Amino acid sequence: MSNKNKANITELLRASKLSITDTRVKILELFMNSNGALEHSSFEKLAGQTFDRVTVYRTLQTFLDKGIIHSIPTTDTSIRYALCKSECTEHNHHDHHVHFKCEECGNTICLDDTDVPEIHLPKGYAMHNIDVVVSGVCKQCK
Amino acid sequence: MSNKNKANITELLRASKLSITDTRVKILELFMNSNGALEHSSFEKLAGQTFDRVTVYRTLQTFLDKGIIHSIPTTDTSIRYALCKSECTEHNHHDHHVHFKCEECGNTICLDDTDVPEIHLPKGYAMHNIDVVVSGVCKQCK
């Protein structure tokens, strides 16, 4: 982990008015060093260090609340989490990108450059958020 | 439950080469009488009758395998299930519709007439399935 990233993390936490703790820094490092979305179990067995399950749950919830990470829906029992872009704030998320889950390697990634197309709901429905999850085979697994 | 629906259910099970059992019929009745997607807990505490949790899990899995129902992804721990349209078969699902989850009433419904728009993935990705889940406020809750 570079010093640059360490500084980023500190800044990110400060900007969200969160105190800078070991767990939070380590979990953010993990996010930054991974190129896919992470599921809950990834955090407990992290690099020698063990984090209490409860702390991980609470940390992820805090990050969600603050708009630091977003969650990606699944039909199995493993919700995934990924870092939000810097434009996301506590009350205004901008995660309008598509998520891709590879059926081969199981990896889930954010396709940041693939826009979510417009959806026209029937009359009477108010839209707050759209989640698009595409499954298939990824670049690497082809 | 009308006789017509009972006949439909029997036919549906037979078409999928599944034997006609109490649990399967009751769970399909529940689907047909509900206008939203159902989560797992809905099935256990059904109308006086109690179903074993294990049986419910196995029945839903069987229905998924046979293309009788489809699952709707969530970011909480309550995957929802809904009946497939008749065109769905074991190896060829046609669930290209949008799902809507109301943040007020919690209800999840299939917007059967709202098509999933085309998505253009980056080069190298093969698409098998698209899930679109919109959250917001539904007709009734407005």
Next chain:
DNA sequence: CATTGTTTGCAACTTAGTTGCATAATATGA
């Protein structure tokens, strides 16, 4: 209606997620 294969329910288990509370760590400002 007897036989065969499938489905169910139970027990026992694993994994996931929650809550309360005492202790430890962080932020702040004197």
Next chain:
DNA sequence: TCATATTATGCAACTAAGTTGCAAACAATG
């Protein structure tokens, strides 16, 4: 830098979710 107030963490104990093996019950078939 240090004392204090505030917040985060870890532990214990719990509830909920999901899985597996196996014996008994049931449905399909001729």
